Amino acid sequence: MRIRGHLYRPGSSERVEAVLARDGGGRFRLVRADGDDAGRDVGLRVAGPLLAGVPRTIALDTGERFVPFEEPPGAFLGETGTGPWRRVTSPGRVTPFRMAVLAALVVLAIAGLRAAAPVAADLAAALVPHRTEALMGELAFREIDALALEPSELAESHKARLRAAARALARLGGVDPAPEVRFRRAPALGANAFAFPGGPILVTDELVELLGDDDRVVAVLAHELGHVEARHGLRQALRIGGVFLIASLALGGDETLMEELVALTVSIDAAGYSRTFEREADAFAGRLLPAAGRSPGDLADALRILIEDCGERCEGGGWLSTHPDASSRIEALTDRPGTD
Numbered sequence: 286m287r288i289r290g291h292l293y294r295p296g297s298s299e300r301v302e303a304v305l306a307r308d309g310g311g312r313f314r315l316v317r318a319d320g321d322d323a324g325r326d327v328g329l330r331v332a333g334p335l336l337a338g339v340p341r342t343i344a345l346d347t348g349e350r351f352v353p354f355e356e357p358p359g360a361f362l363g364e365t366g367t368g369p370w371r372r373v374t375s376p377g378r379v380t381p382f383r384m385a386v387l388a389a390l391v392v393l394a395i396a397g398l399r400a401a402a403p404v405a406a407d408l409a410a411a412l413v414p415h416r417t418e419a420l421m422g423e424l425a426f427r428e429i430d431a432l433a434l435e436p437s438e439l440a441e442s443h444k445a446r447l448r449a450a451a452r453a454l455a456r457l458g459g460v461d462p463a464p465e466v467r468f469r470r471a472p473a474l475g476a477n478a479f480a481f482p483g484g485p486i487l488v489t490d491e492l493v494e495l496l497g498d499d500d501r502v503v504a505v506l507a508h509e510l511g512h513v514e515a516r517h518g519l520r521q522a523l524r525i526g527g528v529f530l531i532a533s534l535a536l537g538g539d540e541t542l543m544e545e546l547v548a549l550t551v552s553i554d555a556a557g558y559s560r561t562f563e564r565e566a567d568a569f570a571g572r573l574l575p576a577a578g579r580s581p582g583d584l585a586d587a588l589r590i591l592i593e594d595c596g597e598r599c600e601g602g603g604w605l606s607t608h609p610d611a612s613s614r615i616e617a618l619t620d621r622p623g624t625d
C-alpha cells in the first residue's frame with residue numbers, strides 16, 4: 286500500500302514530492318519522488334484532526350512532515366494513529382504540589398463527572414507557565430503556516446495601522462505581553478481570525494478585505510484579545526485532552542506531550558471554542574471597545590458580514606463555525622453594549 290504526497294523539512298514550507306509505502310509488517314518506507322534517495326525506513330505518527338481545508342499531517346520521527354495528496358484509507362495508518370492520550374510518556378520531576386494536584390485530578394476523574402472536566406482543566410491551566418503556553422501557540426502557528434498560509438499581500442502601512450490599534454487595545458485591556466498580530470493570505474481558510482495560546486493572533490487578508498473597514502477588523506482583534514487574555518486556547522486544549530493528559534502535564538510534560546498539545550491547538554482552530562469562551566471574548570471586546578472610544582457595534586457588524594459571506598465554511602470550520610449562536614451574540618453586542 287502506498288500514498289503520494291509532499292514532504293516538508295522541519296519548520297519549513299520547502300517541500301518535495303514523495304511516496305510513503307507500508308509493507309505487510311506495518312513498517313513504513315519513504316522514497317523521494319525526485320530520485321534523490323533510494324528510500325529509507327521511517328517511524329511516524331498522525332497529527333490531530335483536520336483543520337478545515339487543510340490536509341492531514343503525518344509526522345515522521347525525523348521531524349519531517351508528510352502531507353498526503355488525498356486522505357489515506359484508515360487501514361494505511363492502522364495502529365500508528367495516535368490520540369493525545371496514547372503518546373504521553375514518562376513523567377518529569379514530581380513535587381509535593383504537583384502530587385497534590387494530581388491527587389485532586391484523580392479524585393475528579395474517578396467521580397466521573399463530566400462537569401468536573403472543565404474544572405480540572407482550569408486547575409491544570411493555572412500550573413502551565415506562560416512561556417510554555419506561548420511556545421505551544423508558536424508551534425501550532427508554524428504548523429498551520431507551513432501547511433495552509435501564504436504571505437500577506439496587504440500594504441505594510443495597512444498592517445502597521447492594524448497592529449498599532451491592536452497594541453493600544455492590549456495595553457488598555459491589560460493583555461500583557463501584547464500578542465503579535467500576523468497577517469497571512471489563506472485561500473484554504475478564507476475570512477478568518479484565530480487566537481493561538483499566548484498569542485500570536487492570525488488575521489487573514491481575506492478577513493481584512495471582506496470586512497472592508499478597519500474599525501470592524503479592530504473589533505475582531507478585540508474579541509481575539511479576549512481569548513488570549515483568558516487563556517482560552519490552553520484551557521480548551523486541556524479540556525479536550527482529558528484528565529490523563531492534564532495529570533501528565535501537572536507531573537511535568539516532555540516534548541512529546543508538547544507535540545500533542547500543539548496538535549490539539551491546531552484541532553481547536555478547526556472545532557472552535559466553546560460558547561462560554563466566545564461569550565467571554567465578546568464581553569471582553571464589549572468592555573474594551575468603548576473604553577478605547579470605539580463601538581461594540583463594529584463587532585456586531587463584522588459578525589453580520591461574516592454570516593452573509595460564509596456559505597459552506599459556516600459548516601466546515603473557521604471563525605463562524607466557532608460562533609454557532611452568532612445572531613444572539615449580535616443582539617447582545619447591539620442591545621447591551623459594554624454591560625455584559
Ligand SMILES: [Zn+2]
Nearest residue numbers: 558563566607
Ligand atoms: Zn472567538
